[in-house]
Amino acid sequence: MLKTSTLALIALFLALPATVGDEVEPGPVEKDVFHPDRGKEFEPGRGGSVTVFLPTSVRMLALPLSNSSYARNILHEVHELLVAPDWETWEFKGVLAHRWDTEDSLILKDGGRLFGKVVDEGENWSVTPISPEHPLDAPRMVKKTDAESLERGTVFTFHLRKDVKWHDGHPFDAGDVVLGWEIYNNPEIQCDSFRSSFQKIERVERIDDYTVRFHYSRQYHKALDLFRSLICLPSHLYNLLDPDHADYDPEADERAVARAVNENPHNSNWVGLGPYRITSADPMLYVAERFEDYFDPENAGWVDRIRWRHIRGWETALEALKNGELDFSAWLSTDMYMGAGTSDANFTDDFYKGTYAYGSVNFTPWNTRRSHLSDPRVRRALAHAFDMEAYRDQQCGGLGVISTGTQATFSPAYNRAVLPLEYDQGKAVDLLAEAGWYDRDGDDIVDKDGVPLEIEYLTIAGHKGDREFTELLKKSYRKVGVDLMVTPLDHPTIIQRLKERDFDACSTSWGLPLESNQEQLWHTKNDQPGRGNYSGVRDPRIDAWIEQADREIDPQKRYAIWKEMQRYLYEEVQPYLYRNTVPRRFAMSKKIRGFQAFGISPGYSIRRWFLTD
Amino acid sequence: MIPTLIGITVLTFAVMQLVPGDPADLRFFAEDSPLDTGNIEQGLAQFRRENLLDQPLWRQYLHYVGPFDLSERGHTWFGGSGEAPWGGLLLGDLGREFFRPHVTILDELLRRLRVTVPLALCALFLSYLLALPLGIYSVMRQGSFFDVAAGVIVFLLYSVPMFWAALMLQLTFGSNWLGLLPVIGLADKDAAELSTFGQFTDVLAHLILPVATLTVGGFAYLSRQMRAGLLDVIREDYIRTARAKGLSERKVVLKHGLRNSLGPVLTLFATIMPALIGGSVIVESVFDLPGIGSYAYYGLMQRDYFVVMGTTTFSAMITLVCILVTDLAYAWIDPRIRYE
Numbered sequence: 001m002l003k004t005s006t007l008a009l010i011a012l013f014l015a016l017p018a019t020v021g022d023e024v025e026p027g028p029v030e031k032d033v034f035h036p037d038r039g040k041e042f043e044p045g046r047g048g049s050v051t052v053f054l055p056t057s058v059r060m061l062a063l064p065l066s067n068s069s070y071a072r073n074i075l076h077e078v079h080e081l082l083v084a085p086d087w088e089t090w091e092f093k094g095v096l097a098h099r100w101d102t103e104d105s106l107i108l109k110d111g112g113r114l115f116g117k118v119v120d121e122g123e124n125w126s127v128t129p130i131s132p133e134h135p136l137d138a139p140r141m142v143k144k145t146d147a148e149s150l151e152r153g154t155v156f157t158f159h160l161r162k163d164v165k166w167h168d169g170h171p172f173d174a175g176d177v178v179l180g181w182e183i184y185n186n187p188e189i190q191c192d193s194f195r196s197s198f199q200k201i202e203r204v205e206r207i208d209d210y211t212v213r214f215h216y217s218r219q220y221h222k223a224l225d226l227f228r229s230l231i232c233l234p235s236h237l238y239n240l241l242d243p244d245h246a247d248y249d250p251e252a253d254e255r256a257v258a259r260a261v262n263e264n265p266h267n268s269n270w271v272g273l274g275p276y277r278i279t280s281a282d283p284m285l286y287v288a289e290r291f292e293d294y295f296d297p298e299n300a301g302w303v304d305r306i307r308w309r310h311i312r313g314w315e316t317a318l319e320a321l322k323n324g325e326l327d328f329s330a331w332l333s334t335d336m337y338m339g340a341g342t343s344d345a346n347f348t349d350d351f352y353k354g355t356y357a358y359g360s361v362n363f364t365p366w367n368t369r370r371s372h373l374s375d376p377r378v379r380r381a382l383a384h385a386f387d388m389e390a391y392r393d394q395q396c397g398g399l400g401v402i403s404t405g406t407q408a409t410f411s412p413a414y415n416r417a418v419l420p421l422e423y424d425q426g427k428a429v430d431l432l433a434e435a436g437w438y439d440r441d442g443d444d445i446v447d448k449d450g451v452p453l454e455i456e457y458l459t460i461a462g463h464k465g466d467r468e469f470t471e472l473l474k475k476s477y478r479k480v481g482v483d484l485m486v487t488p489l490d491h492p493t494i495i496q497r498l499k500e501r502d503f504d505a506c507s508t509s510w511g512l513p514l515e516s517n518q519e520q521l522w523h524t525k526n527d528q529p530g531r532g533n534y535s536g537v538r539d540p541r542i543d544a545w546i547e548q549a550d551r552e553i554d555p556q557k558r559y560a561i562w563k564e565m566q567r568y569l570y571e572e573v574q575p576y577l578y579r580n581t582v583p584r585r586f587a588m589s590k591k592i593r594g595f596q597a598f599g600i601s602p603g604y605s606i607r608r609w610f611l612t613d
Numbered sequence: 614m615i616p617t618l619i620g621i622t623v624l625t626f627a628v629m630q631l632v633p634g635d636p637a638d639l640r641f642f643a644e645d646s647p648l649d650t651g652n653i654e655q656g657l658a659q660f661r662r663e664n665l666l667d668q669p670l671w672r673q674y675l676h677y678v679g680p681f682d683l684s685e686r687g688h689t690w691f692g693g694s695g696e697a698p699w700g701g702l703l704l705g706d707l708g709r710e711f712f713r714p715h716v717t718i719l720d721e722l723l724r725r726l727r728v729t730v731p732l733a734l735c736a737l738f739l740s741y742l743l744a745l746p747l748g749i750y751s752v753m754r755q756g757s758f759f760d761v762a763a764g765v766i767v768f769l770l771y772s773v774p775m776f777w778a779a780l781m782l783q784l785t786f787g788s789n790w791l792g793l794l795p796v797i798g799l800a801d802k803d804a805a806e807l808s809t810f811g812q813f814t815d816v817l818a819h820l821i822l823p824v825a826t827l828t829v830g831g832f833a834y835l836s837r838q839m840r841a842g843l844l845d846v847i848r849e850d851y852i853r854t855a856r857a858k859g860l861s862e863r864k865v866v867l868k869h870g871l872r873n874s875l876g877p878v879l880t881l882f883a884t885i886m887p888a889l890i891g892g893s894v895i896v897e898s899v900f901d902l903p904g905i906g907s908y909a910y911y912g913l914m915q916r917d918y919f920v921v922m923g924t925t926t927f928s929a930m931i932t933l934v935c936i937l938v939t940d941l942a943y944a945w946i947d948p949r950i951r952y953e
Contacts, residue, residue, distance in 0.1 A: 051802045057911065059712045066712075067641070192656025193641055263715045283713075283911070284903055311797055311901050320797045320901075322788035346788055492634025492916050499638055530638075 024357045024410040024599035026090040031596050034354030034588075042593050048611035049305035050592060053317045053329035057283035057310045062267035063231045064183060064191035069511060073602045074308050075231070077301070078167075078288050079272035082158050082177065082227050087598045087605055090514060092224055096172070096232065096273065097158035101131040102224070105155060105215070107148040114142065115155040115215070125150065131157035133207045152553050153223050154216040162210055164295045166234045167270075167277035170244070173209045179239050180232045181214070188258030194229055201226075219551045221558055222517060234271050238264055275300040275607055284310045301607030302594070321587055322346055328592065330603070332585040333465060334396055342587060350590055355583040356597030356604075359408030359512035362579035364457070364505050365534040372453055373504060379574040380421065381431035386476045387423035392580055395468060400580030405566035406521050408512040409581050410599060412555070415563035418570050420578065428480045439481055446481035454483045458497060458506040461488035466507045469579070501529040501536065508534075509582070514599060515555075518562065519546045522569065535575035541568065614933045621929040622702070622922065626674050629918050636711050636916040637661050664711060677922060679703040702926060708919035718923040722905055728799065729897070729904035733889040735820065736827035740885065744832045745878070748839025752847065753866055763836075771833035775892050779826040779899040786822060795819050797901040823900045827892055831885045838881055842874040849873075876946050883939040887932035 032038045054073075060066040061074055082097045094100060104118040106125055116127040116136055125147055128139040164172040183189045184198040202217040216223055236244035240252040240260045249256065268281040275296075276288035286308040294300045309326060311317040318336055320326045332353065336342060342353050366373045366382070373379060392400045407414040432438065437446040437453050445452040457473070459466040467488075474484040489497070497503045510521075520532035522542050527533040545565040552558040569575065584603055588595060594609045637660045661667040665676055665684055676683035679701015687693030687700070700706045707718040747767070751760045783789075787796035795801065801815050846852065847870045855869045856862075893906030901907075905924050912920025 049803065187655060188659070190640075190656060190660065192659075195656070263709075265715045267715060268713060282903065284901070284907075307802060309798075309802075312898055316783075316797060316899070316901065319783060319787050319789065323792075323796050324788075325795060325797055325802055341789075346792075490634070490914075492639055492914070495638050496634050499635075 026599075027088060029088050029596040029598060032593055033595075033597070034352055035590065035593065035595070036352055037590070042610070042612050044302050044594060044610040046302050046304065046610075048303050048613075049307065050303050050327045050589075050606065050609060050611070051307040051309055051325065052606065053321070053326050053331060054286075054308045054310040055314065055317075055331045058286065058308070059283055060267040061270040061272075061278070061281070061286070062233075062264070063229070064180075064194055065189075065262065065267060067193040069601070070308075074286055074288075075270075075272070075274070076602070077276045077306055077606050078270055078274040078278055079231070080164075080274050082160075082230060082232070083224065084228060085514075085600055087596070087600055090600065094158075096160055096164060096177075098161050099159050101155075101157040101159075102153050103130055103155040103157070104153060105151040106142060107151065108142070109146055109148045114140065116140075118150055118152075131155070131213065132211060151216070151219040154219060155213065156216075156224070156227070157207070157211065157213040160210040160212070161295060164273055165293045166236075167272055167291055168234070168237075169293070170234060170236050172232070172234075172273060174206045174212045175209075175235045175239075175242065176232045177212045177230075178204050178206050179235045180230050183233070183261055186254055186258050186261075188255050189261050197226055197229065219553060221550060221553050223553075232273065233261075234266070237266050237271055276306055299607060302610035303606070306606055318342070318587065321351065321589075324350070327589040328586065329588075330584045330586040332587055334585070335464070337585040338397055347587070351587050352590055353585065353587045354597075355585050357408075357410055357599065358582065358584045358603050359411070359514065359516075359599070359601065360509055360582050361403045361406055361408075361512060362507075362509045362582055363403070364507060364577040364579070366575055366577065367501060367504050367534070367536060368575060369501060369536040370504055372448075372451065373455070375435045376572065376574055377431045377435040378437065378453075379577075381428040381435070381480070382477070382482070383421045383574060383577055384424045384431065385428035385480045385482070386473055386577070388420060388579065389423065391469065391472055395472070396580065400582075403578045403581050404570045406510060406512070406518060406576075407516050407562060407566065408514065408599075411512070411514055411516070413515045413559045413562040415566040417563075418567050421574075425476075425480050432480065432482075437481075444478075444481060445483050452483060453481065454485060456504045457484050457486045458494050458503050459486060459488050460494065460507070461490055463488075463507075469507070498534055499530040501534070505577075506534075511601065513601065515559075515562075517550075518565065519550065522546065522565075537569075537573060537575050539573065542573075614937070617933060618926070618929055622678065622926055623674070625922055625925040626670075626677065626918075629916075629921055630670060632913075632916070634916045635666075636664070636918065637666060639916055640712060660711075673918075675701075677701060677708065677919070679706065707923035707926070710920060711917045712915060718919055721908065722923060722927055725903055725905045725908050728902055729890065729893050729906060732820065732823055732827065732893065732896070732902070732904065733886060735824045736831060736889050737882070737886060739824065739828045740831035740835050743828070744835030745839055747836040748843060748878075749866060749871065751836070751840045752843045752870075753862060755844070767833045767836050770829050771837070773829060775826060775830060775895045776899060778829050779822070779896055782822045782826055783899065794821055796822065799902055823896050823902060826896050826899075827889050830892070831889060835878065835881060835885065839874070839878050842877045843870055846870045846874040872946070876943055879942050879946060880939050882942070883932070883936040886935045887928065890928050890931055 054070055056070055058066070058068055058070045058074065061071050063071055063075060080095045082095065083092050083100065084095050085091065086093050103115045106114045106118055106127055108114065114127045114136065116129045116134065119126045119128070121141065124141045124143055126139055126141050127136065129136040158177070160174060160177065166172055181198060181201060181204050183191055184195045200216055200220055201214050203215040205213040207213055235242040238261055239245055240247060240249045240257050242248065270278045270281065275291055275294040277291040278286060279289050280287035288306045290301070290304050311320055314331050314333055314336065317326060317329050317331065318341060321329050332342065337353060341347065366379050368374055388402050392398065392402065401409050402420045403409055404418040404420055405414060432446055436448045439446050441447060447453065457470055459470055470484070470486045474486060477484045494506065498506060520526055522533055522537055523546050524538045524543050527536050527538055542565060545561050549558050549561040552561065591611050591613050592609050593612055595604060596608060597603055598605070637657045640660050641656060662685065665673050672683055680699055680703045681688045681691060682693060682697050682700035683691045685693055686696040688698040689695040705719065707722065710716045710718060747763060751763050754760050783796045785791060786794040795818055799816060799819050800812070804812050804815050807815060843866070847866065852865060852869055855865045893904050894909055895906070896902070897904045897906035898910050905927065909921060909924035912924060
């Protein structure tokens with residue numbers, strides 16, 4: 001789950017005739033949907049370069065340490081994973097691993113553990129070994145009475161390709177995969193954002209140079225998905241205990257090993273496994289050029305050079321684009337997208353624009369721990385009091401989808417039957433009164449126990465979209481007797497206020513994968529300040545759903561759990577005021593062809609692009 | 614100089630501590646970062662420990678100043694492991710970035726100086742080149758339409774905020790209107806494919822708007838100072854004597870008046886140069902240039918105390934050096950001044 005930014009703007013799903021739409025489904029994706037010459041066929045050819053806009057600087061590319069979605073975007077082209085979902089079918093396929101075996105674990109009452117393909121044979125479980133170098137040399141029957149529990153899909157054995165090289169020419173092998181997991185076991189290595197996820201893997205075996213086996217401690221619905229975050233690291237450059245390392249030190253202690261990772265210059269000057277290798281690394285500009293020894297010629301990309309350029313401010317980036325200094329920006333505000341800046345000949349001669357659905361949700365978390373916001377009736381009243389549809393129609397040209405949950409609206413886990421609460425200020429007033437809030441002193445602000453209903457709303461200073469939204473919100477709330485006080489702050493201060501739960505309400509957003517694990521957002525264990533449960537929701541029913549879904553490996557059953565939880569959260573708890581779901585608005589040079597919009601983040605693959613001139 | 618420098622570091626350090634926002638939070642809750650998926654308290658504590666953010670302020674400051682490294686890897690006298698006993702400003706060590714610990718701030722500053730200093734020097738040179746003739750000509754045409762018009766225009770230019778000037782220049786000369794000049798960066802994205810001469814002209818083209826922005830304010834200020842200084846001088850008795858001798862006005866001003874009026878204008882070097890370096894924060898941000906101004910901005914937004922302290926200390930040192938150079942230049946211009 002990605003927290004994209006508080007700079008959530010307005011969605012543009014429906015208006016443009018060629019829009020990709022808010023429904024994204026697995027299957028073939030059409031190319032160049034928005035290109036004015038989309039009917040014209042071009043034969044892809046190698047050569048040229050593209051420059052892509054980065055809205056924020058990227059400190060480093062070592063994802064376990066940097067934890068940045070933009071670093072992940074760059075890594076898509078300069079690195080490879082063991083397995084990854086196919087852009088179009090969403091099915092996992094092998095990349096560095098040409099195949100993998102999935103086995104189950106049978107936990108025995110005597111403390112033992114068997115793994116293999118486990119089949120129900122009436123009174124027994126049959127355990128059949130599948131992967132190589134297996135501790136069982138033949139199938140084994142286990143009485144059900146001897147088994148403590150069965151954990152499905154908990155052992156993964158990856159068979160690695162043998163033709164893969166790091167960008168410095170060093171061969172890739174199982175040691176690099178193991179290191180990608182081992183770093184999470186060293187508490188001195190600064191990879192805490194992913195640590196608890198990888199600690200679900202209790203053991204990793206290096207079977208041989210090209211075979212690695214991972215053992216999960218228990219059944220986990222995202223067991224395979226987690227390997228999308230497992231970044232193989234070049235052991236010969238990162239691991240002091242590797243004899244191939246220039247500073248090889250078999251006596252190196254945990255701290256020294258950690259320092260070699262934390263302070264490694266290759267965290268920025270990345271040495272990877274992808275079709276492009278980093279040739280220049282600066283937080284403002286990353287340059288990657290074709291890596292001729294890339295193992296998969298069919299996916300080696302067409303352009304010779306890719307640049308990721310950070311420019312401060314979306315407006316400046318648009319200027320730079322029109323000046324020919326950028327070729328692609330996926331960050332256009334609504335004003336920029338709808339305005340003259342992308343409609344006049346200066347733009348349309350060389351560029352075109354479009355949208356694509358992107359997993360995200362814009363919302364205002366209510367701090368349910370504040371006494372005046374603790375009553376769900378108050379939060380529901382606040383949802384009824386604002387006409388979100390009118391806001392969308394009048395401020396966003398009638399575009400956008402209003403979410404009612406924290407799954408991407410195109411996710412199979414999203415409950416489309418849960419509709420936004422209707423705009424009804426009368427109902428809002430009634431709900432407030434029911435909760436004990438009405439105007440006792442004639443100042444047009446409702447009050448209770450002598451305290452007026454005042455809500456402080458934190459926004460990013462200088463953000464036009466947020467400013468317009470909060471102005472309208474303030475006016476609407478005033479009509480039902482609620483005083484909204486808008487406090488613009490800089491981003492670090494907002495983070496601190498959120499982390500300390502020192503807020504009433506705030507404008508923010510989440511980026512969402514195809515299926516979002518709701519534990520981070522709603523489980524009671526994450527309601528401490530600083531965790532993702534900003535609103536401070538504590539509800540045993542929600543915790544139970546989350547724990548049930550966490551173990552449920554049948555997707556359809558799991559989606560049903562998430563959908564029911566979404567309904568309950570929206571209708572009974574109402575911890576967020578949801579805004580429009582944001583599709584990405586992009587601008588692109590006409591000379592680039594092969595653009596496809598995918599439901600998987602970042603929504604495009606540069607290595608599929610080619611130039612026509 | 615030393616007490617001034619110490620004062621500046623103390624002030625900067627204190628101000629940074631007053632700014633809300635915790636760098637450790639930004640390490641894990643960055644704008645685009647995935648949510649916390651587990652227990653990151655340990656990571657936060659480790660980050661704070663390694664960067665001394667959990668230590669008293671006086672200890673953090675002394676660590677920055679040096680020469681003892683007070684971190685856990687620092688001097689054994691202060692409880693460190695002794696791995697890296699020495700460090701700090703006194704030894705020319707400005708520390709490492711919080712979020713890219715493999716990057717030393719001094720190296721990064723030196724790399725970025727290659728952008729900021731040429732930019733500032735170009736702007737300074739142009740400011741003097743334009744301001745001196747304008748000031749002199751205004752004096753020679755005192756009270757004329759030219760003098761009045763130049764006064765009004767220069768006053769307007771002086772009043773223009775630098776960020777606004779930068780944006781206006783971008784909008785005017787960029788693709789929005791004239792489309793004559795590049796609006797961001799130091800080089801074209803395809804500069805590597807150009808010839809050496811092509812690359813040179815490309816860089817020059819990229820520098821025009823940032824240099825123009827930096828020049829506007831300094832030039833306007835200098836020209837007014839030049840005019841005022843020269844007007845003071847030409848009212849002196851010896852100028853009257855020169856005129857009485859029958860010298861032309863041009864000779865009176867240029868030969869007798871100019872040198873004596875240059876002193877105060879040159880002294881302004883010490884004011885203008887630091888202002889240009891300071892102005893680079895805006896110019897480099899708007900034009901997206903990788904100089905120390907944009908580095909300071911980055912440090913501030915990331916709450917990287919060491920980056921902010923490093924850039925500030927560096928700018929302070931440049932200011933102090935400029936003041937020293939100006940004092941020496943003063944003595945060179947005016948033989949009556951001698952330093953003991």
